[in-house]
Amino acid sequence: MPAKEDDNKWSSHYNLLKGILNKNESIYSFFNDDEKLTLRENVIAHALTKDNRNILREIGQSEGGFESLKLRKDCWYELLLNQLDLARNFSNQNFENAKPHPDENQVHLDVLRSFGFVEDHKQKEKLRSLLEKIIVNILRKYPTLRYYQGYHDIVAVFIIVFMVHPYQKSVCEADEEYDIELTRQVSEKFKYSTHRSGISIASSVIDPITNETMLFRSVEIFTLIYLRDFMMDSLTFPILQTKIIPAIVKRYDKQLYMTLKLDKMQPFFAIPSLLTLFSHQFKPTELSNGFIYQVFDLIISSQSMFISIIMYMHLILMSKDSLLQEYALNAGNFENDIDLLHGVMQQQMIKNITNEKFWSIVLIRTQSSIKKPLKLKNARKMVDEYSVLRTTASGSNHRYNIKYVQNVLAKEIKASKKLDSYSKHKTKGCLKSPLLNIAWQSYSKNNILFKVSILIIAVSFIYKTQDLTQIGDSLSLQHNFHSISKEFSSLMTNNINYSLLKKVYNFFTFSSIDFAPELTDVTLDLK
Structure with a gap:
């Protein structure tokens, strides 16, 4: 087929696909699902051939994303190669003889x-x-x-x-x-x-x-x-990211923001979703267009790590009625408002984990937020200047070279250590509780007795929840656990030490000993 004729055919396909993506009724209803998929695949194939990354970004940020696994791989690869130039740093990916990493x-x-x-x-x-x-x-x-x-x-x-x-x-x-x-x-x-x-x-x-x-x-x-923010010595940078969530909730629903007292707490409940980009809750499946693939489509196409933050904001807004109801019903079951909200949010996550329609709406609303960007100027100031949210994954669709990224990484590591050092100093001066002093000294010195004690608490909690599952809901179970660990909760609430938090988070969220895998998500609210 002559090049000009091929381009004309592709142009017509693209215009039709654009009508479908924009839900143009006259076009959208004309094609069945298989025809829509074929049309999308043809446009993607041509865009890959012509290095038309603008089209790829547009499709990746649309409902359905890249749709099929057989094309998604090539789309991700093309877009990622355009985001970072590895030419000067590429070497064989076999590092068997290199120095082992401590992790x-x-x-x-x-x-x-x-x-x-x-x-x-x-x-x-x-x-x-x-x-x-x-x-x-x-x-x-x-x-x-x-x-x-x-x-x-x-x-x-x-x-x-x-x-x-x-x-x-x-x-x-x-x-x-x-x-x-x-x-x-x-x-x-x-x-x-x-x-x-x-x-x-x-x-x-x-x-x-x-x-x-x-x-x-x-x-x-x-x-x-x-992912640089998450690969520091502590959770300092991820926690700074979570602070953006209440800020954007306030822009959308100030009443909900005030009722849940989001101005007075650290939203630790969002950390697992942000750290894993929801891939811990939603495992990859045999479905070509499963939810988690579309999340990654959106992140890579927009070159923005604000995606998971905005998604969590929409999760809160969509759960508004249930949140307010559970918040009111369980107000007397928790030591403080932070424990209560963490428990309620975790319950909502578990409740909707298999609700495809719910998450589909969350994703669609997030995609709409990309088309009509939030004014996140003040939000960006809430994170460090070297964070991915202000550099490489800010949504700018810019191509970086490896030298720049390595330089930013070095500065980010220094900034993280400085912030962590400050938080340690602040926490050390505020450990007024004898129990907290003992706990902190034991953990900081890797005291095996302390770690065994923590293990016993975890096992006791799991055993207790197994006995109580028939007579209590997840919130009451979480309350039992919070009663056991309220000293730690108090420490993290008022004077956060990020290194300690990371150790506790790692232990309870992704414990390498699977006592009860089905309860993994129940324990996430500790963060």
Whole structure:
């Protein structure tokens, strides 16, 4: 087909797709779902061929995102390569002989609990092996980064997207006939090469070695552009990010903001969702367009880490009626308003975790917020100047070079240590409770008796909740736990020490000992 005729055909396809994305009734109702998907795939394929990243960003930020796994991988790869130039820093992703990173033991423990949804044991072990290899290589290549528990959930999403074809039969439960047809379709669509990597995209779909190279580069870029704030020695930067949530809730619903007293508390309940970009709650599945994939579509397409913050804000607003009702009903069951709100928010998260319609609306409203941006000038001032929210993932769609990012990373590490040092000094002077003094000294010196005591508390809580599940709701269960740990809650509420908080958070949220996996989410409200 002549180039001009091909461009005209693509232009007409794009205009039709734009009408569908904008819900133009005359166009939207004319096509069935399969035709809409085909149209979207054709436009994406052409945009990839022509390096038209503006079109890719537009589609990625629209309802449905990139829609299918077989195209999502190429879209993420193209967009991420344009966000960070690794040309001067690219090397083989094998760092077996490099100096081990101090966090590798924790990585191994977390990997052992990954990909639980994969039924085939051999394939599950292959995926876990790849997950550990990718994370360890990233940490060894950038040794100043610190691993955090939840990072493995994010990398697992990338592995499913990029390695779906080598492991398709077990991960996606696809039969052989479907796999062959899918490979044929993709090979016909992508007969081009990327000038940056020099590898054939068509062959990369069925070549696990090439896929692994693309996977490593994508995770590397995503880590440096989006996740630096979370890979410091403490949770200082993530906690600063959570402060933005009440600020934007206030802009949308001041009454809710005042009723829940969001001006007087640290929204620790949001930390797990922000740290994992919701991938801890929503695991990658065999569905080509599962919720978590669309979240990543939106983040990468907008080049903004404000996405998860805005999503959480919409989660609060959509849960308004339930929040106010539960808040009123359980006001007498908690030691303070902070424990109460943390418990109520966690209950809402658990309650709606399987409600696809609810989360679909949250995502659509977040996408709308991108089209009509919030005035986040003051919000940006709430985080450090070297945070990703003010540099590489601020929503600017800018391309950075590796030298700039490494320089910002070094400054961010210094800023984090300075803030953490200040918080330690402030906390040390405020430990008036003898119990808190003993606890702090024990934990700071890695006292094994103290850690065993914490373990006993956790086991007791799980045992207690198992006995009480038939006679109490999740809020009362959380109240039992809060009664046990109210001294820690008081410390974190009034005088926060971020290093201690990170240790407690890591232990209770992603404990490497799965006493009761089904209760994992119940304990998240401790943060």
